[in-house]
Amino acid sequence: MPDPIPLPPRRDDTAADMRSLVQLGQEEPQPVPAPSTQPFLEPDWPPDEPA
Structure with missing residues (x-):
């Protein structure tokens, strides 16, 4: 990929x-923003309740 052409401000x-x-x-x-220390966490879903 070619380098981008710098534009003046x-x-x-x-x-x-x-x-x-x-x-x-x-x-x-x-x-x-600071980088995430644990980017691949399990989702925090509510527990399944028996019917």
């Missing part, structure tokens, strides 16, 4: 994407 104060708003100084960078 927008200089428009009506920019809608977060990266451009951060570069313009209008927004703070979004926090990066």
Whole structure:
């Protein structure tokens, strides 16, 4: 796969994407969530009750 072509940041104060708003100084960078330590847990289903 070819590398993406880097684009210059927008200089428009009506920019809608977060990266451009951060570069313009209008927004703070979004926090990066921590990786899950146990991504494959069993679902927490309620126990089956006998009829």
